[in-house]
Amino acid sequence: MVAEYDGQPVAKVIDFGVAKAVHQPLTEKTMFTGLGQIIGTLEYMSPEQARVNQLDVDTRSDVYSLGVLLYELLTGSTPLERKRMREAALDELLRIIREEEPPRPSIRLSSSQMLPEIAANRRTEPTRLSTLVRGELDWIVMKALEKDRNRRYETANGLAMDIERYLTDAPVLVCPPSTAYRLRKFARHYRGALAVSVFALLMLLALAISSTIAASRFRQLATRNAELAKAMEQALDQAKVAEEAAVASRDQEKTLRKEAVAQRDRANVNARRARLAVDEYLSKVTEAELLSSPGLQPLRIQLLTAALRFYGELFKEQGDDLSLKIELASAQYRIGRIHKELGQDELATNAYNDAVKRLVKLQDNVADADIDKVLSILAEVYFRLGRYEDCIINNSWG
DSSP states (O other): OEEEEETTTOOOOOOOOOOOOOSSSSSSTTOOOOOOOOOOOOGOOTTTTTTSSOOTOOOOHHHHHHHHOOOOOOOHSSOOOOOHHHHHHHHHHHHHHHOOOOOOOHHHHHHHTHHHHHHHHTTTTTHHHHHHHHTHHHHHHHHOOOOOOGSSSSHHHHHHHHHHHHTOOOOOOOOOHHHHHHHHHHHHTTHHHHHHHHHHHHHHHHHHHHHHHHHHHHHHHHHHHHHHHHHHHHHHHHHHHHHHHHHHHHHHHHHHHHHHHHHHHHHHOOOOOOHHHHHHHHHHHOOOGGGGGGGGGHHHHHHHHHHHHHHHHHTTTOOOOOHHHHHHHHHHHHHHHHHHHOOHHHHHHHHHHHHHHHHHHHHHHSSSHHHHHHHHHHHHHHHHOOOHHHHTTTTOOO
């Protein structure tokens, strides 16, 4: 309120709401403000006054009301606009006072359709008024209007001193809230939604990591299998070429016989290497846990079938070489294992029995250096057939 005293206009604060006796009685007849009653002017009411209990309201509530007055002097309206007051219910108005942060004075001015009129009443240009308010005046007003009273000016004198510093171009003590403080307020206000978002983000991150690891392991396995398959194909090609060269050399003239024998020996070495490579390949295929998963069964069957074809080619070889006969018997045993892996039990049993026949014939003909190998293979075949007594009789089972 502005009144004239001795011909001079003097500003006089007459009411911020309702005076309260909040502690001990001031006189024997003093009555406390009724508990649970909302009494006061809503536009100037502090957040703690807008609570139903209104416990421990102190002078910092007046600092808030002074901030509302300063806001109104700068912008022409209170933080809680009168139009919104007319539209909202009392409970909603009290919630707005307690929870919603008002826009800074400079923002309220820039968005107001009344800015030219407000600036004219203050004898300045609209653009200049917004520029003057932006910055330190924003900080001073918003500190007085803090929802948390512990962040307001402690006293009205503190607010007055900062305004005086602004008017004298001295540095004001107040500064805008830090980013960390604003983030904490945002997190508290949207605690539930933020928790759900963080949980969802962590789940997506975990899913992405696990998918990446699984894909990487699959790619590595696929690469190793491709390399092994390529090596097998190369070995098969080399063996085939070597064997063809050996067959051709047999038809050459006697003068080339020695060279043909040497080529055949090389062919046998390459063939043996090829068979060893296939044996290693077959072991890795049958022992790989990942290839046992349902999704990779077609690949497993394809790889075992390729090995089966290779062993079938071995039986086209002819000769009286005992080492070759031992390898053929071993190949027959491995064919039985492949049929067993593919679920072809009858074919597996036939292959095992054929391997037994070959190995029994070899027992009396092989050298001492090879007898242990023959007996060892024979014991494995007996074991696969379930003929455990034969394993003991031959004294070959380790």
